[in-house]
Amino acid sequence: MDDTEALRVAEAVVERGDLPLLGRDPGETYRMGIMGGTFDPIHNGHLVAAEQAFDDLCLDVVVFMPAGRPAFKQDKRVTSGEDRYAMTLLATSDNPHFLASRFEVDREGITYTADTLEQLSAIYPKNVEFYFITGADAIAEIVTWRDASKIARLAHLVGATRPGYDLAHARAAFEESPYEFDVTYLEVPALAISSSYLRQRVEADQSLRYLTPDQVTGYIHKHHLYGVRPKRYGSSDLEAQDL
Ligand code: NAP
Numbered sequence: 001m002d003d004t005e006a007l008r009v010a011e012a013v014v015e016r017g018d019l020p021l022l023g024r025d026p027g028e029t030y031r032m033g034i035m036g037g038t039f040d041p042i043h044n045g046h047l048v049a050a051e052q053a054f055d056d057l058c059l060d061v062v063v064f065m066p067a068g069r070p071a072f073k074q075d076k077r078v079t080s081g082e083d084r085y086a087m088t089l090l091a092t093s094d095n096p097h098f099l100a101s102r103f104e105v106d107r108e109g110i111t112y113t114a115d116t117l118e119q120l121s122a123i124y125p126k127n128v129e130f131y132f133i134t135g136a137d138a139i140a141e142i143v144t145w146r147d148a149s150k151i152a153r154l155a156h157l158v159g160a161t162r163p164g165y166d167l168a169h170a171r172a173a174f175e176e177s178p179y180e181f182d183v184t185y186l187e188v189p190a191l192a193i194s195s196s197y198l199r200q201r202v203e204a205d206q207s208l209r210y211l212t213p214d215q216v217t218g219y220i221h222k223h224h225l226y227g228v229r230p231k232r233y234g235s236s237d238l239e240a241q242d243l
Contacts, residue, residue, distance in 0.1 A: 019099070019120075020061045023127050029128075030128045030129065031058060032061055032063060032129070033061065033063065034120070035050050035053075035064040035133050035134070036116075036138075041087045041199075041216055041226075042088050044190055045188065045192070045194065049190070054097055060097070064088050065103055066081060066084040069110050069111050070111060071111060082105070090215040112147065114145065118150060118154065121154055132151070133160060135160055135161075135191075142173075143176075149178075152177075156182045156184065157181055158184050158186060160185075162187070202228055205229050208220070
């Protein structure tokens with residue numbers, strides 16, 4: 001990357017404010033993890049999966065990117081992008097190699113991963129590689145996503161699974177695809193936790209302690225998400241924090 005190119009990358013990143021500055025040394029290869037998900041809400045399973053991907057794949061950074069309008073959830077009730085982003089920010093801010101990004105939340109229209117990767121490829125120089133990390137269920141469907149060939153070309157894929165998860169469906173889907181995907185699977189015991197489990201617990205007035213960071217629980221209570229009921233005296237869960 002010459003000086004002009006380096007300046008252009010730096011300006012694009014600084015303008016965004018929530019993307020990492022990577023790719024400065026042309027002799028080096030940099031690995032950016034992109035943690036894609038709805039994060040409704042984010043939980044410890046997501047955080048452990050991202051940390052494991054960071055270690056196992058020698059990533060330089062993991063950028064958490066809540067989907068703005070998730071492509072496959074048009075008929076479902078999804079918490080606002082602002083709330084999901086805020087919870088993601090709260091959950092990731094104490095980890096120096098995690099970053100929460102509004103990149104997809106701020107984009108108009110349905111969120112397609114191919115668009116995200118194409119835009120990131122335009123911002124970053126060629127020595128930055130993208131590792132798109134998400135649940136193995138979602139990874140197995142990638143061959144059906146819009147511009148799947150572009151995704152195959154622009155990113156390595158990382159499918160996070162819980163132990164015992166059957167990868168046969170995902171493997172068959174990639175074998176039958178005309179495109180060459182580079183896929184790594186990570187077994188993450190903490191993914192026994194799911195966002196729907198957390199939502200059910202809130203609905204049933206049960207504690208989220210140890211399932212998601214306390215700041216996220218505080219945010220859920222303060223903003224009455226997922227059917228939070230008024231707090232009863234002496235509840236074991238957290239009081240709403242001033243967030
Ligand atoms: P989903 O169908 O809600 O999730 C499938 C499974 O994966 C669930 O068990 C989910 O658990 C888990 N999961 C989701 N994100 C995860 C993550 N980052 N790490 C570990 N497990 C994860 O999937 P989704 O959230 O709608 O979409 C996942 C990603 O794929 C997003 O970035 C989305 O934009 C992208 N996507 C793109 C297209 C497209 O371009 N056409 C279509 C669909 C999805 P939890 O519910 O606990 O998270």
